[in-house]
Amino acid sequence: MTLSAPPTPSKHDPRRKSLAQVTAENKSHGLKKKLTAFQLLLMGVGTTVGAGIYVMTGTAAAEYAGPSVLLSFLVAALACLFTALSYGELASxxxxxxxxxxxxxxSMGEKAAWTVGWLLLLEYGISCTAVAAGLSGYATSLLSSLGIHIPEFLHQSTFQPVPGSDGTRLSVAWxxxxxxxxxxxxxxxxxxxGIEETARFNTLIVVLKVGVLFLFMIVGFKAIHPSNWHPFIPPSKGNFHYGVAGIFRAASTIFYAYAGFEAVSTASSEARNPTRDVPIGIIGSLIICxxxxxxxxxxLLGIVPYQQLNVADPIAVATRIMNKPWLALLVNIGAxxxxxxxxxxxxxxxxxxLLTIGRDQLIPKIFCRVHPKRRTPWIGTIIIGAIIGLMTATMPIDIISDLVSIGTSAAFGIVCFTxxxxxxxxxxTPRPFSVPFGGIRxxxxxxxxxxxIGIGFCCVMGFPLIANMIHSLVGGNAIPLLxxxxxxxxxxLTYAFYGRKNSSMAPHNKKPLSSK
Structure with missing residues (x-):
């Protein structure tokens, strides 16, 4: 029985798949449909609560916003909320x-899909690198407190910004x-x-790390000095340092920290009831986080003056100021x-x-090969793990953090436009979940x-990042823009010389989908 054939491309009709075609492809993906709504919610929380609070909060406050970084979190969350609602409609x-x-x-065809996919790979890949860099800082601190000292050359990246150069110069060493x-x-x-082992591990870790953060808040509440919150919005020093502009600059810096809720939407093929459960996981995890x-x-900002927070482990700094060694140990373990x-x-x-793009043959099909027993895209996972591992070991977080926020804001804007x-x-088209508040014609x-509004917020998040890249270029640091x-x-080039020719939607590759 023929479900549908891919639309015939024409001068005015891009290569575009039908919903029936994509649905049929997903039924033959070979993955396990095991994830519940609760596990998807925990996946969103587990992916989101991390570098944003453990690593980037200190840098965003010290460099750009001061105590008003609290408003930066609200701005970034609001920007993400409109995108999350859009994701919810599309996922359902x-x-x-x-x-x-x-x-x-x-919706829009192959070229738009490739653009979004390439942006998502940038977002996820560099997010992993930034998070791994933060994890390295906390793990090194934890091991040091246990009497195990890792040599500096084994926990720092190959490239490092030169102190005092405002990121315009890099040092290279062994x-x-x-x-x-x-x-x-x-x-x-x-x-x-496998996905079941992954979900169980994630549940355990989320409970542990959220519990540690709540313990930090309870103990730290008594150590707050309200004077550290003043001035709430430090006077502007230009170039997005403090003032109202600094709030938005900090928001754009930590914007990627919210990208975790988006990861839930990639789990539709392994969700038991994706139409209902995926929107719950996306929107619920964003609110909780x-x-x-x-x-x-x-x-944190009530305990430590914001000027002292430009470090890789800001919460650990707070525990040292409180003189709570036991809490410092727990925070390091939790982080x-x-x-x-x-x-x-x-x-x-x-x-x-990568599995989905590989299945569409826009990249080599090795990325969509599923292990016959584990039922995971094992080869693609190993390849991307090796690439991310090398990036983590060599690239400094200072350079790459803005790149992921640019990728995130662009991808989110396209989702809203979709x-x-x-x-x-x-x-x-039936829409089990629809964005609220309607619209105009x-x-x-x-x-x-x-x-x-989501598209507008994404533009607001992206503007300071582009402006900062231009400022760095003028200052002599062309690396981020490069x-x-x-x-x-x-x-x-990948799409032009490989993807377009090998695509499953290419005229010489198209075949009607059948269901038996």
Whole structure:
């Protein structure tokens, strides 16, 4: 029985898949459908609560916002909320793997899908690198407190910003962040073993790390000095340092820390009831994580003057000021193990996006090979684990953190736009969950309030990052902009010389899908 044939491409019709076609493909993916709504919620929380609070909060407060970083978290969360609602509608409408990549393929065609997929790979890959760098800092601190001292050249990246250069110069030495590399290797091994083992490990870790954060808040509440919150918005020093501009700059810096909720959408193929459970996991985890972020940041900034927080382990600094060695030990344990769950969620999401893109033959099919026993995309997971491990060991977090926020804001903006596109092109498609508050029609085109505001917020998040790259370029540091240009060019060339020719939607590769 023929379900549907791919749409015939024409001058005005991009290669675009039908929902029936993608659904049929997902039924033959070979993965286990084992994840419940609660496990998806924990996946979102586990992937989100990590570097944003354990690592980047201190840098964002010290460099850009001061105590008003609390407002930065709200701004970033609000930007993510509109995207999360858009994700919720798309996930319920298209309960398929591949997240925004698949949504774009169904709605706008192959070129848009490739653009989104390439952005997602940037987002997840560099997020993993940044998180692993933070994990390395906390793990080194933990081992040091236990009397095990890791040599500096084994827990620092090969490239490091020169102190006092404002990131415009880098030093190169015989350094290799082996701690971060080993962490990536462990998560890769766990993901290869299977989704059930991964989910159980994630549940245990989430309970542990959230419990440690609540303990930190309870104990730290008594050590708060309200004077550390004043001035709440430090006077501006220009170039997004403090003031109102600093709030938005800090928000754009920590924006990627919220990207974990998005990882839930990549689990549709392994969810028991994706139409209902995936939206719950996406929106629920975002709300929970925002409350945790703001509460922990408020206590942290009440204990430590924000000028002292430009470190890799800000919460550990707070415990030392409180003179609570036992709490410092627990925080280090919670952060070290907790950041593992962030790596787990991000690498899981990336491997599933790669699986879907590989299945569409836009990249080599080796990325979509599923282990016959473990039923995981094991080869692709190992390859991406090796790449991320090497990036962690060599690249400094200062350079790469802005790149992932750019990728995140661009991908989120496209997701919001996809909702508008889909509503106009296919208004009668059943939508178990719809974005609230409706929209307006301009010359017959429906524009939803939620997705439109989400696009606006993504532009606001991206502007300071681009401006900062230009400032760095003028100051003599072309590396961030150069990396972005290289990555973008590589994406264009990969699609032009491999993906377009080998795509399953290419005229010489298209075959009608059948179901027996």
């Amino acid at each position: 409408t298209f309960p398929v793997s591949g997240s925004a990549y698949s949504y774009a393929y169904i 350094r290799f962040d082996a701690v971060g590399f080993i962490a990536i290797a462990f998560i890769t091994w766990l993901l290869v073993r 925002t409350l945790i972020y703001i509460a922990v940041a408020a206590v 070290t193990i907790g950041l593992c769950s962030v790596l787990l969620g991000l690498m899981y999401a990336q491997s599933r996006v 909702v508008i596109w889909q509503r106009n092109k296919h208004p009668d 301009i010359k017959g085109i429906w524009i939803g309030f939620v997705p439109a 990396l972005l240009i290289i990555y973008s060019t590589l994406g264009v």
